[in-house]
Structure formats: structure tokens, C-alpha cells
Amino acid sequence: MSSDALMRRQMTAPAVAEAEQNAAGRPDADGGPSAEAAGRSESLRTEFPFELPRGYVDGSGQVHRNGVMRLSTARDELVPLRDDRVRENPAYLSVVLLGRVVVRLGTLTDVHAGVIEDMFASDLAFLQDFYRRINAEGHTRAQVTCPSCAAAFAVDLAGERLGES
Known part of the structure; x- marks a missing residue:
């Protein structure tokens, strides 16, 4: 597991929500959410x-x-x-x-x-x-x-x- 995936796995719910809000404001070139934002929105603390x-x-x-x-x-x-x-x-x-x-x-x-x-x-x-x-x-x-x-x-x-x- 990558260190980035491990970090996302250990994020608290408020930190995940904040990351998702921040990422949602950064669209990629075609106007949709960036690949980075899409990856963050799928993270879940398990x-x-x-x-x-x-x-x-x-x-x-x-x-x-x-x-x-x-x-x-x-x-x-x-x-x-x-x-x-x-x-x-x-x-x-x-x-x-x-x-x-x-x-x-x-x-x-x-x-x-x-x-x-x-x-x-x-x-x-x-x-x-x-x-x-x-x-x-x-x-x-x-x-x-x-x-x-x-x-x-x-x-x-x-x-x-x-x-x-």
C-alpha cells in the first residue's frame, strides 16, 4: 500500500470532508474534478x-x-x-x-x-x-x-x- 493511500486511510472524517471540499474547487482542464480530487473522494477510514x-x-x-x-x-x-x-x-x-x-x-x-x-x-x-x-x-x-x-x-x-x- 502506498504511503498516500495509508495516509488517506487514516484521515479523520472532518479531514476527509475538508480534503474533498478543497479538491472539488480544483477542476482539471476539461472542467471536471481533477484525478487527484476523484481519488480523495473515494478514500475512507477503515x-x-x-x-x-x-x-x-x-x-x-x-x-x-x-x-x-x-x-x-x-x-x-x-x-x-x-x-x-x-x-x-x-x-x-x-x-x-x-x-x-x-x-x-x-x-x-x-x-x-x-x-x-x-x-x-x-x-x-x-x-x-x-x-x-x-x-x-x-x-x-x-x-x-x-x-x-x-x-x-x-x-x-x-x-x-x-x-x-
Whole structure:
């Protein structure tokens, strides 16, 4: 993958929108959008970094907190429906689904349903919410309210530790 493609892949939604607006204003010689503008309008962020609240503890005791989740495909949502574990227990659907879309967790690159089912409940809940945000809402931001002053503001759930700016 070229560095330009990787850069476009990692652009935030506002940066993509700004790039598209800027490119739309630069037509090529025939008056249509330039080839560069056409390439930018097709870019889409497909992978999102995250940091688990507690972390997955592997067999050797190493804690893995940082990871990457990719956007889900239709196949990712359909294949688990044929899984016997899901047929026996529909609640297992999210475990199998997350095992398909979490592409990295710490130093682990083979993340599967077995890894997901061994996570702490708070980390599983975090991943379920993160999945919903990036696939249904298209972003990783959440509206929160300060418990002290009641001020409302947005936070980005992707990979930032609580309390850090």
C-alpha cells in the first residue's frame, strides 16, 4: 500500500470532508474534478485504534490494551449466524463478530472469538460500543457531561486514556 493511500486511510472524517471540499474547487482542464480530487473522494477510514479500559491478559500474563478494529463487512455480520455456538446461544454473536473485526490487540495479530471470550466484561462492553459507533454512526466520538460542572463536550474513544488530552 502506498504511503498516500495509508495516509488517506487514516484521515479523520472532518479531514476527509475538508480534503474533498478543497479538491472539488480544483477542476482539471476539461472542467471536471481533477484525478487527484476523484481519488480523495473515494478514500475512507477503515481501521480505528482503541485502548481497552482494563486490557486482555494472555496466557503468559502479558496485558494487551491497545488495538485496532476495522469496519465490518456484510460477510462479517452474516458468517457468525451460521456458527453453531451462535445458534446455541444468540448472545455469542457479538463475541464471534468482534473476533472477526479486531485485527490487532497489543502484540497479538491472531485475534479470534477465543480471545474475545476471555476478556473482562468491561472490555467486552467497550468493544461492543466501539463497534456500534464506528459501523453505525461512522465515528468514535461520544457526547459526555462533566459530573462537576455539567458542561457538555465530545470525547474521542479511539485510543486515548481517560484523563489525558
